[in-house]
Amino acid sequence: MRSAKPPEAAAMPDSLGAAPPDQAAILAAMPLPAVVLDAQSRFRFANPAAEQFFAHSQSTLGQMALDDLLPPDNRLFGLMAQVRRSEAPVADHDLTLESPRLRRHGVSAYCAPLPDMPGCVVLTLQDGSTAAMLDRQMHFLGAARGATAMAAMLAHEIKNPLSGIRGAAQLLEHGASEADRELCTLIQEEADRIRKLVDRMEMFSDRPIAPRAVNIHSVLGHVRRVALSGFACHLRILEEYDPSLPPVWGDRDQLIQVLLNLVKNAAEAVGEGGWNGAPGEIVLGTAYHHGVRIAVPGTGERVHLPLTVTVRDNGPGIPEAMRAVLFEPFVTSKRGGQGLGLALVAKLIANHGGLIECDSRPGRTVFRLSLPAPPPGQDMTETDE
Numbered sequence: 140m141r142s143a144k145p146p147e148a149a150a151m152p153d154s155l156g157a158a159p160p161d162q163a164a165i166l167a168a169m170p171l172p173a174v175v176l177d178a179q180s181r182f183r184f185a186n187p188a189a190e191q192f193f194a195h196s197q198s199t200l201g202q203m204a205l206d207d208l209l210p211p212d213n214r215l216f217g218l219m220a221q222v223r224r225s226e227a228p229v230a231d232h233d234l235t236l237e238s239p240r241l242r243r244h245g246v247s248a249y250c251a252p253l254p255d256m257p258g259c260v261v262l263t264l265q266d267g268s269t270a271a272m273l274d275r276q277m278h279f280l281g282a283a284r285g286a287t288a289m290a291a292m293l294a295h296e297i298k299n300p301l302s303g304i305r306g307a308a309q310l311l312e313h314g315a316s317e318a319d320r321e322l323c324t325l326i327q328e329e330a331d332r333i334r335k336l337v338d339r340m341e342m343f344s345d346r347p348i349a350p351r352a353v354n355i356h357s358v359l360g361h362v363r364r365v366a367l368s369g370f371a372c373h374l375r376i377l378e379e380y381d382p383s384l385p386p387v388w389g390d391r392d393q394l395i396q397v398l399l400n401l402v403k404n405a406a407e408a409v410g411e412g413g414w415n416g417a418p419g420e421i422v423l424g425t426a427y428h429h430g431v432r433i434a435v436p437g438t439g440e441r442v443h444l445p446l447t448v449t450v451r452d453n454g455p456g457i458p459e460a461m462r463a464v465l466f467e468p469f470v471t472s473k474r475g476g477q478g479l480g481l482a483l484v485a486k487l488i489a490n491h492g493g494l495i496e497c498d499s500r501p502g503r504t505v506f507r508l509s510l511p512a513p514p515p516g517q518d519m520t521e522t523d524e
Contacts, residue, residue, distance in 0.1 A: 163184060166184065166186045166261070167186045167187065168186075169186055169188065169263070170188060171188055171263050171264065171265055172185075172186065172188040172189035172191070172192035172193075172263070172264040172265075172266075173185075173186045173188070173189055173261060173262070173263045173264075174186070174189045174200070174261070174262050175253065175256070175259055175260070175261050175262075176205060176219065176259065176260055176262060177256075177258055177259050178223070178257075178258030178259065179204060180204050180205040180206060180216070180219065181203070181204045181205075182200040182201055182203055182204070182205070183201075183256075183259060184197075185197045185200045185201075189264075191428055192243070192264060192266065193208060193241065194241075207240075208236075208238060208240050208241050209236055209237075209238050209241060210238055213234075213236065214231060214234055215231075215234060215236065215248060215262075218231050218248060218250050219250055219260050219262070222250045222251065222252055222260050223252065223258065223260065226252050227252070228249065228250065228251035228252070229249075229250050229251075230247070230248065230249045230250070231247070231248050232247045232248075233245055233246075233247070234246040234247070234248055242498060242500075243266055245266070246264055246265065246266055247264070247265040248262060248263070248264055248265075249262070249263045249264075249265075250262050250263075297333065297337055298334065298337055301330050301333055301334055301337075304326065304330055305326070305327050305330040305331070308323045308324075308326040308327050308330070309323070309327065311323050312324070312327075347490075348389070348390040348393060348490050348491065349390065350388045350389050350390060350491070351388075351389075351390070351391070352386035352387075352388060352513045352517060353386055353387045353388070353389050353390075353391045353394060354386055355384065355386065355387045355394070355425060355446070355448060355510075356380055356382075356384070356425065358387075358391060358394050358395055358398060359378070359380075359398065359423050359425070359448070361395060362395060362398045362399050362402055362423075363376050363378070363402075363423065365399060366399070366402045366403070366406065366421075370403055370406050370407075371402065371403075371405075371406040371421065373411065373419070374406055374409060374419045374420060374421055375418065375419070375420040375421070376402075376420070376421045376422075376423065377420060377421070377422045377423070378422075378423050378424075379422055379423070379424040379425075380423075380424065380425045381425050381426050381427055383427070384425050384426075384427055384446065385427070385446070385512050385513070386512070386513055387446055387448075387510045387511070387512070387513075388491075388510070388511045388512055388513040388514065388517070389491045389493075389510060389511070390490075390491070393487045393490065393491070394487075394491075396483075396487060397484050397487050397488060397508070398448070398450065400480045400481070400483065400484050401450040401484065401506050402421060402423075402450055403480075404480065404481070405421045405450055405451075405452035405454070405504070405506075406421065406452075408452055408454035408455065408457075408504065409421065409452050409453065409454040410454070413452075413453035413454060413502070414453055414454060414455055414456070414501050414502035414503075415501075415502065417453055417502070419452075419453065419454070420452070420453055421450065421451065421452050422449075422450075422451040422452075423448075423449070423450060423451075424447075424448070424449040424450075424451065425446070425447065425448050425449075426446075426447045426449075427445055427446060427447070428445050428446075428447060443511060443512070444492075444493060444494060444509040444510060444511055445511075445512055446509070446510045446511070446512055447507060447508065447509055447510075448507075448508040448510065449505055449506065449507050449508070450505070450506045451503065451504065451505045451506075452503075452504050453502050453503060454502075454504060455501055455502075456499045456500050456501040456502065456503070456504050457497065457499040457504060462497065462499065465481055465497055466481050466482055466484070466485035466495070467482060488508060488510075491510060491511065492511055493508060493509055493510040493511065494508070494509040495507070495508055495509075496509075
């Protein structure tokens with residue numbers, strides 16, 4: 140169970156050996172993932188950032204070797220072999236670390252020998268996906284702002300004449316023949332449908348939120364109950380929560396809207412069953428990542444987003460061609476869909492100063508929200524109904 144406070148460095152079990160105490164303290168304090176691997180590439184030490192990178196605790200990693208997480212032909216093994224041969228540090232960039240248990244792209248690796256531990260190397264990793272995620276988020280925010288401008292234009296240019304068209308159709312209906320009355324009804328129904336679309340677009344307007352400390356597990360519980368009583372009644376919805384998670388700094392109603400959108404999309408993706416005939420399921424998760432600060436391009440601001448909320452499904456995955464434009468308005472793969480749901484999600488998360496990313500492959504699609512914690516002195520969680 141992860142504490143909301145930065146965990147202290149812990150030594151590997153004695154049976155595995157451990158990095159010398161002074162080295163362990165230095166590595167544990169590093170904000171980048173750092174591990175010590177022995178001559179057989181077994182984990183001898185992992186700092187807290189490495190636990191998050193590999194999604195395993197230090198004690199679990201202590202029972203594993205690197206080839207339990209990566210295929211043996213990965214470039215990382217060649218890098219370590221070169222270090223052991225030359226006994227000199229080596230760096231490599233733009234690595235892909237991908238397997239059923241790990242999925243990281245654009246990784247930079249720095250590997251160096253440890254003279255006091257023959258055959259051992261220290262490996263430091265830097266995940267480029269966070270910077271890429273921020274770039275994508277800025278792009279999504281720009282797209283959402285474009286939708287905001289479009290919403291204002293639609294509201295002004297369409298709503299007023301649309302009301303006139305509908306009103307004229309109602310007047311004509313009174314003196315029309317049976318066949319013409321059907322046409323008048325059709326005009327009114329289509330006018331109502333267009334108005335609903337314009338109303339949905341108006342949700343993109345730039346309305347500032349009044350953030351409060353929100354119990355995200357209460358929000359997730361509400362979303363789960365709504366889903367199981369309606370659109371996801373045929374699916375299992377599992378919970379993988381960090382019970383010690385602090386509150387989220389945000390707007391409860393908007394967070395419910397975001398998560399309902401994501402869970403509904405997941406339920407539609409899974410359909411009647413998961414990938415390759417597996418029982419369909421959705422997994423809601425929370426986690427705390429200490430020390431995560433991201434510099435916002437073009438500003439002096441550094442965003443602290445330690446709280447992670449995930450929505451995972453085991454459906455067929457998102458087509459690769461759609462992933463780069465997934466959060467843009469009017470992008471959809473659904474028949475009859477309007478392509479506004481995920482664009483709205485991106486906009487609402489941007490309102491919170493947060494980030495959203497999606498990782499998808501057949502059998503596993505994860506939407507990951509990175510959200511802020513309350514500022515000091517503002518951590519009193521609101522009372523949830």
